[in-house]
Amino acid sequence: MNASRHRSMLLAVTGTALALSLTACQDGSGTKSSSAAAPSAPAASSPAATGTSDVTDATGSEASAGSTGASTGSSGATGKQAAASTPVCTAADVRVTAARQDGPPYTRIVLTAKNTTRHSCRLTGFPHIQFVESHKQDVAAVAKSKPAAPVVLTAGAPAYALVKLSNGGTDENNEPVSAFAVMLEDDSTVITVTAPGGEGIAVDPAKALTGYWTPELRNGADDF
Numbered sequence: 001m002n003a004s005r006h007r008s009m010l011l012a013v014t015g016t017a018l019a020l021s022l023t024a025c026q027d028g029s030g031t032k033s034s035s036a037a038a039p040s041a042p043a044a045s046s047p048a049a050t051g052t053s054d055v056t057d058a059t060g061s062e063a064s065a066g067s068t069g070a071s072t073g074s075s076g077a078t079g080k081q082a083a084a085s086t087p088v089c090t091a092a093d094v095r096v097t098a099a100r101q102d103g104p105p106y107t108r109i110v111l112t113a114k115n116t117t118r119h120s121c122r123l124t125g126f127p128h129i130q131f132v133e134s135h136k137q138d139v140a141a142v143a144k145s146k147p148a149a150p151v152v153l154t155a156g157a158p159a160y161a162l163v164k165l166s167n168g169g170t171d172e173n174n175e176p177v178s179a180f181a182v183m184l185e186d187d188s189t190v191i192t193v194t195a196p197g198g199e200g201i202a203v204d205p206a207k208a209l210t211g212y213w214t215p216e217l218r219n220g221a222d223d224f
Helices: 002-040 042-085
Strands: 094-100 108-115 121-123 128-130 151-153 158-164 175-177 179-183 191-194 201-203
Touching (some): 094 191, 108 151, 151 158
Antiparallel strands (some): 094 108, 108 158, 121 151, 128 179, 179 191
């Protein structure tokens, strides 16, 4: 009886151990299956995707800034192209007058070219001036007075050119001038300009100089 009970208990313990062993095997197999499925889960790649998005955004931002710069550059280029496409002023487009620039002995005058049309025009270069019949060469131009940008005159707008007549000395070969000739760049039409003052002006053709046309007279660039 005791031997039979002992055998029964042994069998029960053995069965229990076998059942636990089988359960453990099944749990291990399930764990393996779960572990094998883990690499396919997208959660691990999520931070990398966010980082890529940040880099992309930064790159996009830099590209956008670059585009803006390029756009600004092209806008500046477009402005220059627009100025270059503006028709050049002719003698028929402007009225040229002269006024004294300083006091006695009046060594300088200022030429004003005013656009008298209803459209814009571009005033290029400098005035080609001949003061006296005995001196047929154009008055020399001062390079430092050349403006950096094209001079575009809208309707009614003026441009200026400073002109030196002489050094103001008593031993100069001055000649009295009551009117003189001016021509615009690329236009052979002669514009007759009346000299300022009732008695005209005194000019030494060998000392005379002219500045370029500019929207306004500038200290330094137009001092000569």
